[in-house]
Amino acid sequence: MGWVRITVALIFSIVVLNSAYAMFPNQKSYNSANTLYVATYYDFTDLNFFNSTNIFEQKMKILSLCFDSLLDYTPDFMIYNKLAEDYEIMSPPEGNDTATVVVTLRKNVAFHDGVELKARDVVFTYQVLYWNRLYREKIKCLYWENATWDRWDRCGKSHIGVEAVDDYTLKFHLTAMFPLFFYFTLEVPIIPEHVWKEHLIPANTNDSDDMTIDENFSDISATIGCGPWKIDDWQPFNYTTLIAYTDYWGKDMTVSWVGKDWPLYPKYVKRIFFKYYNTLDVFVLALRLGEVEYMLSPMTPGYYESLKDDPRIGFEINTDWGFTYLAFNMRREPLSNKTFRKAIAHCVDREYIVDRVLHGYGINGTVPIAITNPRYVNESAMPPEFNLTAAQQLLDQAGYVDSNGDGWRDLPNGSAFALKFLIPTKYYDPIMADTGRMIAENLKNIGINVEEVYVEPDALLEKIYRDMDFDMYIYHWSAEAFPENYLYSLLHTSCSPPAGYNSEGYSNSEMDELLDAMICEMDDAKRADMVKDIEGIAVEDLPYLTLYYRKNIEAYRQDAFLNWISAFGSIFNRFSLHTIISFGYPFPEPSFLTADVGFDYVNLTWQYENYTDVTFRVYRSTDGSNYSLIGSVKGKLYYNDTTVVLGVKYWYFVTACVWDMESDRSNIINVTPGSPSPPRNVKIWAGKHYVNISWDPPAREGASPVIMYKIYEVITNMLPYKCPVKYWIVEYRGKVPATQRYFNYTNVENGRKYYFFVTAVNGVGESPWSELVSAVPRWLQDKVENLRVELKEGYPYLSWEYPEPPDDYGFEGFVIYRSTDGKNFTRLAITKERHYHDLSAEEGKQYYYYVCILINSAEGPPSQTVKIFVPYEMYPSYIFSAWLLVFIILVAVIAIHKNVFENY
Helix, strand or coil: CHHHHHHHHHHHHHHHHHHHHHHCCCCCCCCCCCEEEEEECCCCCCCCCCCCCCCCHHHHHHHHHHCCCCEEECCCCCEEECCEEEEEECCCCCCCCCEEEEEEECCCCECCCCCECCHHHHHHHHHHHCCCCCCHHHHHHHECCCCCEECCCCCCEECECEEEEECCEEEEEECCCCCCCCCCHHHCCCCCHHHHCCCEEECCCCCCCCEEECCCCCCHHHHCCCCCEEEEEEECCCEEEEEECCCCCCCCCEEEECCEEEECCCCCCCEEEEEECCCHHHHHHHHHCCCCCEECCCCCHHHHHHHCCCCCEEEEEEECCEEEEEEECCCCCCCCCHHHHHHHHCCCCHHHHHHHHCCCCEEECCCCCCCCCHHHCCCCCCCCCCCHHHHHHHHHHHCCCCCCCCCCCECCCCCECCEEEEEECCCCCHHHHHHHHHHHHHHHHCCCCEEEEEECHHHHHHHHHHHCCCCEEEEEEECCCCCHHHHHHHHCHHHCCCCCCCCCCCCCHHHHHHHHHHCCCCCHHHHHHHHHHHHHHHHHHCCEEEEEEEEEEEEEECCCEECCCCECCECCCHHHHCCCEECCCCCCCCEEEEEEECCCCEEEEEECCCCCCCEEEEEEECCCCCCEEEEEEECCCEEEECCCCCCCCEEEEEEEEECCEECCCCCCEEECCCCCCCCEEEEEEEECCEEEEEEECCCCCCCCCEEEEEEEEEECCCCHHHCCHHHCEEEEEEEEECCCCEEEECCCCCCCCEEEEEEEEECCCECCCCCCEEECCCCCCCCCEEEEEEEECCEEEEEEECCCCCHHHCEEEEEEEEECCCCCCEEEEEECCCEEECCCCCCCEEEEEEEEEEECCEECCCCCCEEEEECCCCCCHHHHHHHHHHHHHHHHHHHHHHHHHHHC
16 A cells, blocks of 8 residues: 555656746756756755754755865775865974964965955854854864963954964964864864854853854855855755856865775766755655756655666665664653653664664664764663563653543652654654654553654754753754764763753763763774763663664666765765766767787777776777677776787777767777787987987787887877877877887977877787877986086095976986996986985995986986096004904014023
């Protein structure tokens, strides 16, 4: 019957969907190549990313794309620089600092309104966001008891120890060690002072001039950051659009992860259109009909079962970075009683939730942290098992019995009570709604009077974190990789709202001591053990009961975009958004096709970005005109053709394919089995009006000896490395016999860059191209001048003259050669200095030297040769020892003779 209801709902929703489309002014006809259409079935009601009450998950995902931080980390927790160009820890720290960290900002970074980021903006960010409970624990290590630090505008004093040294340099003054400083503190989103300074309110410290942001500020300018995306339009409960920020500072920058370089700026998608749908049925139907390409919220298991066989829709299933929990208001009776809370815990059938509600797409809840980082999980901490009989026994023993005969249990003093149980609406999250209903039914079955109140998420968050008007509630906590930060805010006594998120009023001195020690513990293993101890206490005290860890079922149109990548528990992340490519986008062809040729095989290789889901088709011809498909490979950048015949010339090209879409062809190459392999170690030297190219013989001559080498020039107005090979203009420049492995080309202009490759030719055919080499002829001398040598501290000291080469000249240094006979020279050293002290020279030997300039891995002509003799020391130790021994022997001989004569 469940599938019937879903099918009927989808059919009925077609009518609703058709009428709903009139709401959206920008349909897919607007631009299908660079626009990603995303479905959301609950919209956010404000644009303030720092509104600590409205922390609606979809809102935070979208708005986070607008901001950048000083540092960030990859999914494998490798830190990389963002707005910070560099940072260092001062040794020793300044003044009374526990640690001092100096950060240098990148220059020419602009906010979305064009204003340049300066150090003052960073100071402003940290000094005002400390008082915001979303960031207090991240910035706590910078809080000083006495407000002695200059405020960001130098118009007062602040408790927060951050100061601007100049426009691009900052100092962070830590009062305590914070092990996750570089992960948390320097990952705070930077906001513009010129926007937010008009939207501040006093922090009410009574002893400083600190201010904090107005969380009610919700203008579109509240989203101005210096991230790669910016808000273009926002129509509440209608649509939201993000566009790529064209003046983004990191447009050409990448970060390395899993062996690949990922762009910080979107390569293909330049616009994201978030459509709002007011029912889950229409939300899912929009994906099925292709009106959207991604669902921002996880799909329910029921819909997944009905859609998983649709070949147009792809799914990614990840364990969520968070947990769903039941919370108790411990300020109120009877929830202030741990026995009562334990009885409620016995009423939660977590196996039922995972098996029946989540259809197996979840894990039984235990501890109040995300389990994606297993090193922190206390596997021995287990909450009470589902047992209604045990729950009734606990309540009876504690005096919670029906004293007035109305069918509901009363307080031990006989007073009646009814619990207000806040549950998200089924429209917002059907899993939490069904879970809440199941728990409420079980509570009623054991005589607890409970009122189920289904609330929209924004109203729910206000009741929890602003008004604290609840007895119990169910919600989902979106966590981070490191639980140290949010555990403190959830469980420490000092973090009761508005200071933090301990809305339950939980207080335990043992817990507070552990939390305080945890955030300062620098030993990772010890800190992880502390986290486990904290989990154990929390499971015992039950301010929260972790219900389940969901497995997010993310759905997307795999016939619309490819190259999605899972990171941080979701495929909706910057790594995906900056690399996914639409089938409506000009589909890139493979590049740099080349071949390794043997007697009976041709091994083709090529280049392509994000090739995992791409199928490559290989085409071959024997006349250069009529091509046929000979094979294909998926997710590989090579193909070995073993159906070739020795001596027959073949032409090849490769295409990239996804679904029914095929790219343009790659560059065409022609090879002949039995021909040589390419020349090796090709080097180039540029002098005054000439270019000299040299190489080593091929690794394989092929079916017959090499008879000649051919030299070609690549002519292009772009860098050949950035220009598809098929657009290269290749011109033949000459040939030399097999006995000559260099080529001097004089038809060049100074100041222009030249590109060349070389091929080898035997009696069967011509080899594939060698590697490409380049050089720029300059009005610079070919070799060093005035080479001199002298003894300095007993060793040869060489010096010479050579002008400073330009930055793009390919200069790599000077090569020093040495000989002891003036004929057989060996490479001694490479230096970029114009002098060299040969401390390896031995005494009593004559040495010969010459120096070459090294440019683009090629050596220039040798300088003149100089020679010098290294004499022995004036009184070498071994000579002195020998003379001393002779002297002792003579004295002994004389003494013996004297004694003999005296005896006579």
